[in-house]
Amino acid sequence: MADWTGWRFILTVCVTSVLVVEADIKAHTPVGQLFVFELQRETFQNEFEPFLKHYGRVYNDPMLFKCNMQSFPDLPGWLRFTQRHHYDNGFLYGTPLAQGKSMIEITVTNKRSYDTFRDRLIITIDPPAKRMPYQAEFFIPLREIEKVLPSTVQEEIRQDMMRMWKTDRLDFVNITSALDRGGRVPLPLAGHYEGVYVKVGSDQYFSECLLRLQTAEHRRQCEAGGRAKIPGDCKVCSYPGNCVTWCKSTLIDLSRPVIPPPAPTMGPGILDAGGVYEPPESPPPRDFLPDYIVTVIVPLALAIILCLLLAYIMCCRREGVYRRDGKTPDIQLYHHHTIHGNTSELRSMAGCRGVPPPLSTLSMFNARTGETAPPFQTDSPSIPLILAQQEINTDTLPR
Template identity: 65%
Template sequence: MADKGSWALAITVCAAGFLSVRADSITETPAGQLFVYELHREVFQSEFEPFHKVFGHIYNDPMVFKCNKERFPDLPRWLRFTQRDPYENGFLYGTPLPQDQGRNIIEIFVINKRSYDTFKERLVINVGPAVKQMPYQAEFFIELREIEKVLPAAVQEEIRLDIQNLWGTGRLDFINISSALDRGGRVPLPLPGHFEGVYVKLGSDRPFSKCMLRLDSAEHRSECASGGKISGDCSTCSNPSNCISWCRSALLDLSKPVPPAPAPTAGPGVLPWAGEFSPPESPPDRDFFPGYIVTIIVPLALVLIFCLVLTYIMCCRREGVLRRNAKTLDLQLYHHHTIQGNASELRRMAGGERSTVDRPRQCLQPLLMAEQAMAQS
């Protein structure tokens, strides 16, 4: 019976642990196309302690996401993460290259800034081979957008529809989205109406429209360089925030084979003759004795003279106690020797009653001695 009870307890613990472990999120993306994964705050809100069930309050907790590759301190080279504010969702985005194919396990740590609880989730990204050939690619700059505002699927669809009207085909796919700050752009002022700007890159298997081909014309480049009015801008935007900057757009045609670089020209492999090597002559002999005198002897002599002068002043110019007393008046010497006695007498007078203490006589004695000296003289 004891064995059956222990087995039942072990099975129960294993079942509870299995049910408590949350399954990994698995997603797939082909190489050469944009990958976007949005981290929704409301999804992770239920993973923390549900205070609203106890107290009847529903919290909108600020959350911070920290993402890294499993057993690595950072993300893969093709993947980036952004979250502008703890009250906004986070985004994992990037474009994997053909050499990035394989399985990527991303660890997502969610930190609740109200309760400081932490939750961990794993995201498995399977990067497969490219499924579409897009030899015609175009990159557009959206000046009035930020990277967090372009990554949502709804905004991407708005931009794709605008580019579709410009391109003349619906077979468009996003290749990459990057912030202008990643291209060396300046950080905008934290004021309304200032944005960092976003570059969006789309591709298709359909050739460019006639309007888009004007981006490669010399006339278009001269107009953009002069800063005047652009005559060939035929782009349209349903949302003013999605309007593209025509002068900062570019086309990339991969349908034409790129000519290989010219092979280097092989030389003879022999250096030209430059004549016989003539080494420089030895420098002439130099007498270092004058420099030794100036550097060593002169400073030592000055130090010795200074020491002799200092010794004479400290030892030979001292007055001495007897000579000092001989030059000092007897009245001054008497005052000097009786300072301690006078101080003791004053303390005794201050401590006792004035009626029982005799009048001080030591203060009058110097005057008597001075009068006697004057009388003898």
């Protein structure tokens, strides 16, 4: 019975793996509004281990997400991806600016088993859902990009800004990390964050507390010390990490379209009859002689003067024994004269010694007994060389 249960499990796995059809993930977003899609590790964990939950085995594996546009190595220009750690979820976020459709390939790698799973996300970009001519961008210094993208945190920030704006018709336009704006990477310590720029929009005009951002007094306070005094009704943040920096916040009014400058008027390009063509005046001639003197002649003259000075010091300022003329000193002759005099002095001192030479310097001296042997004529034909060497050795002589 146990064998049949095992075979049934294997058969179920095989049949299920054959019948599984990868379904595309579909998402919709309007033009001009923030799009966020969260890649949850738990969802893809079920794809790697679909049958282990039934047997009491649940894994929490680290996963690596890689996203790119279909048939392309990177993402569209309006879309970005972030994943801080392999144990964190990934986020695709951005603000589309034109209608269309984007197909994103998602490749998931299980860092425990190194299995790979691939899925596809189809993003349909619809026409603008609403018109938001009044927009405001706020800087939140105590946040990081992946901590702001979850829907719960977005709702907290939205509720705070709705109280500041005095309206509930408020939507996110864009969320950008301060690193993408040229900010510096923070230290990997607690309490250091990269900061996030949050842009929201509405069809309602700005409130009174937001209009203070455009006053001259507010700009003067920011330029003086970097901090501006904000009334109590604007200091609304339910969580300290969601408080904004007012000196880095701006208001954007799109209700007044910017009139482009008029195009230049083009003439017919035909010279009037009887007219005379007058070409533009050529620039005045320029004399390059002063530049040539400063860049070439002056450095060359300085180099020649330095060479002559060095030659005079090396050749004409030598000291020592005078030459044959008795006036010009010669340092080589002086060295030679000094060596010759020292040698003569050492020889005269050696000749005046009256002490007999030590015995160790004499020939045929025995260092152990102190005896000396008379010199032999080792080259005599009557004494063999080997016999003479044996007799010379005084250690073997009888005493």
